[in-house]
């Protein structure tokens with residue numbers, strides 16, 4: 001059964017010993033960050049800081065910080081399976097041709113319809129409504145790293161609406177708190193929120209949710225194509241529709257069971273210097289000009305939980321959110337690129353810097369085709385390095401991948417360098433958002449790919465000898 005809200009999930013974590021309550025008083029500035037960094041890197045539990053100096057609201061961090069918690073969050077034993085279910089839902093194995101096949105397809109349509117968000121009258125996020133002098137000062141917003149430009153809301157779910165189509169977007173974009181009523185809105189130019197902003201001529205309504213059931217939080221981080229509602233994805237993940245309530249001061253809806261909702265507006269013409277911020281690359285992202293969010297109202301639970309994350313040198317909590325995306329979206333990528341067998345976005349590459357894919361190669365140049373296709377697919381466009389290996393290579397074993405790359409690559413022939421859009425957080429390119437990317441074809445080559453020499457065989461012991469040695473192993477005295 002779906003988690004009703006964040007608390008229902010925390011109850012499950014606590015029962016399994018995966019949540020630690022910290023009752024000693026801690027500081028929102030740097031102290032929570034250092035504790036979280038240590039615990040996350042050691043593979044520790046989610047952390048609920050019950051007493052934060054100067055605030056009445058507890059702080060939750062590291063909620064998703066392990067594969068076990070990520071699977072629990074999405075109530076699945078296999079994230080790969082979730083991706084396959086998603087494909088099955090949208091792509092029936094055969095297109096229904098006969099009336100009987102059409103009738104058989106109906107339950108699938110009904111199932112899809114049952115995942116659409118549902119508007120309800122009210123919900124716990126309306127227990128307190130503050131329209132007069134709402135203030136961000138009541139929230140224990142973390143300052144994570146010493147050289148951060150200020151405190152940042154690090155796990156916000158930013159709801160916006162396309163002014164023409166009315167379609168919703170939900171993205172996770174950090175927000176630097178400038179004062180009690182204004183924050184930065186760090187939506188990168190490639191993201192859904194920024195695309196909406198480009199379509200408004202004046203102020204655009206924005207609602208920000210802090211703390212919600214885990215499928216809703218994950219969905220905000222998922223790279224869905226523009227126009228597809230993240231709340232529908234959340235409904236699919238939790239197998240129940242997300243209940244939404246209308247906001248008080250803006251024409252938007254937010255999850256009824258949220259902990260805290262900030263309502264307000266962004267005027268896309270108003271920019272302000274944002275950052276620096278100790279980012280998930282492990283470097284401070286450079287200060288830059290971003291839109292400003294103006295707060296008009298806070299609605300929240302009577303005793304809300306402030307949900308945050310600390311990002312920094314990987315692996316941190318966001319690495320597991322990214323892994324979930326890698327697994328869930330792989331079957332969707334394979335719909336378009338059936339030769340792709342597996343994919344790994346290593347933590348060190350922070351999603352956009354490195355993707356390793358294995359392929360079943362059937363024709364010359366296929367590895368390069370796959371690179372170009374990935375660069376043409378949604379946010380994959382921002383991938384700086386794509387490594388392609390043969391299907392037998394385990395992409396999750398970096399030693400095996402590097403062995404293949406270092407031995408199989410003739411740089412002049414096998415490296416493809418192209419120019420194009422880059423992630424806003426890439427600090428290596430001379431120009432922000434634009435620079436070069438590299439594809440490395442580490443597959444075996446034949447004469448049709450400019451390799452007239454024979455390709456060597458990999459060394460392997462014969463099966464009989466392996467079996468013999470296994471049988472006699474204890475007799476050798478090891």
Ligand SMILES: Cc1cc2nc3c(=O)[nH]c(=O)nc-3n(C[C@H](O)[C@H](O)[C@H](O)COP(=O)(O)O)c2cc1C
Nearest residue numbers: 171172173174186187188191192193221222223318
């Ligand atoms: C913890 C965390 C923080 C993030 N911060 C930002 C951010 O500040 N700006 C941004 O554009 N993307 C950020 N992202 C990535 C986006 O949330 C992600 O690309 C998402 O797909 C955006 O949704 P959209 O495609 O609807 O814009 C962050 C992701 C995570 C997990």
